[in-house]
């Protein structure tokens with residue numbers, strides 16, 4: 001009687017073991033098949049981070065790349081990045097510095113300290129402010145690959161997902177520029193139906209050059225140049241961009257009086273919705 005009970009138990013264990021093995025064998029191909037699909041179904045996301053008086057834009061591509069364009073004026077960018085990224089995601093695949101003013105570069109020093117940065121794009125324009133020099137030294141110490149942007153070009157992130165770099169149109173490497181704003185990298189991002197024009201602090205002189213270049217400037221999402229100042233977002237330029245949404249990255253009660261009311265009215269007259277980081281916080285698409 002006891003022997004039969006032991007045999008029944010043994011058989012039950014064998015059946016459970018076989019079922020377990022069959023389950024694992026079936027689960028492996030199912031996981032193998034669906035996991036890449038789950039990954040590529042992720043959408044493209046753009047976040048204009050609320051970093052006070054400065055610029056910081058995080059793009060997450062459907063291919064799990066994190067692209068950071070500028071880092072704002074201080075370490076506050078770290079908390080803003082952590083709000084957007086998963087807790088385990090500590091990499092910035094591509095860091096872009098549009099131009100070396102403190103309100104764009106200073107936060108990037110902290111980002112290199114706290115995240116794994118794989119690659120950096122910048123123009124190489126000469127500037128001797130401490131934050132910029134510290135950022136450059138840190139990149140060199142950590143052997144992060146640096147790429148000079150010296151002409152319009154395409155940077156591909158995956159199928160139908162890329163940066164169309166429109167400016168600079170000539171090299172600024174080692175050049176002492178009279179106006180650093182006008183050395184800003186200008187790029188149009190295309191991905192999964194999203195289209196955003198990012199102009200750094202480029203002013204009307206660059207806007208005119210871009211218009212004359214014949215480049216397609218139209219974009220549904222437009223980060224206004226130079227924090228909504230009247231040095232940028234000229235009438236002719238914004239007509240060419242013809243955005244649905246315009247983002248002004250700006251700090252509350254800043255000493256520069258940004259943004260300019262005329263720029264806001266100009267955009268609103270065209271039917272563009274204006275979103276300000278000082279009022280709305282981080283703006284996401």
Ligand SMILES: [Zn+2]
Nearest residue numbers: 054101103201
């Ligand atoms: Zn700025």
